[in-house]
Amino acid sequence: MAKYQSRLDKRSKKNTNKLLNIMIAIVLLLIVVVGGTIVFGGGGDEKATTDAPKSSETKDADKSDKATKEKDDSVSMDEKDDSKDKADDKQKDEDKKKEDEQKKDESSDEDQDSVKLDGEDQSKMKVEEGTEPNVVKTMVHPNWKPIGTEQTGEHVSSYDTGSVDWNEKVKATSYATAIPESNMTIWYIEGNGGPQKSMATVTAKDTKTPYRVYLQWVDGKGWQPTKVQELKENDKD
Structure with a gap:
């Protein structure tokens, strides 16, 4: 009987150990499952959060940011276009200014080639003693x-005061004598032996010195002085 009881005790102890081992295995399995759930479940939540559909507020914010960026880009483009327009206008103004200056220079050169209305260099004037009674020098x-x-067209000499031809005779007389028109008294302008020849008797207001200017018409180019006589006295006064 004691021997039989000993066998029962051994079997019971063996079953108990087996049960404990099973429970330990279950506990370890649960630990592994729970740990894995925590580790892999957290990553899943993060991914789920990342991949989750955006809320309406988020979408509105994104649209607002996009609209703001497009507006900024539009303003930037407008500023660039405005700056380009200003630069183009400035360049046009500079080009026009240069063109005007060039035309002015060309016109000035043409005037230099044609006449100096304030008189030519007097040092080059050829002067001869007068051989006529009332002439000091020629x-x-x-x-x-x-x-x-x-x-334009066929030239007809005019002696009407204020006519184009008359004014051009006065201009040629001023050019030959170097007396400004504002300082010149015109006593007489008359013909001189031909339809295209004239002569003017004038004095300077400040000096009262009388001069007689001989003019010759050149077709298409106007009146040209041929000689100037300084008179002893104004014979047209």
Whole structure:
């Protein structure tokens, strides 16, 4: 009987150990499962959060940011276009200014080639003693040229005060004597032996010195002085 009881005790102890081992295995399995759930479940939540659909507020914010960026880009483009337009306008103004200056220089060169309306260099004037009773001296300048004209077509000499032809005769007389028109008194302008020849008797207001200027018409170019005489006295006064 004691032997039989000993066998029962051994079997019971063996079953108990087996049960304990099973429970330990279950506990270990649960630990592994729970640990894995925590580790892999957290990553899944993060991914789920990342991949989750955006809320309406988030979408509105994204749209607002996009609209703001597009507006900024539009403003930037407008500023660039405005700056380009200003630069183009400035360049046009500079080009026009240069063109005007070039035309002015060309016009000035043409005037230099044609006549100096304030008189030629007097040092080049050829002067001879007068051989006529009322002539002090006779002067001829090698650089005298036609003064230019506004008249077209066949030229008809005019002695009407204020006419184009009359004014051009006065201009040529001022050019030959170097007396400004504002300082010149015109006593007489008359013909001189031909339809295209004239002569003017004038004095300077400040000196009262009388001069007689001989003029010759050049077709298409205007009146050209041929000689100037300084008179002893004004015979047209």
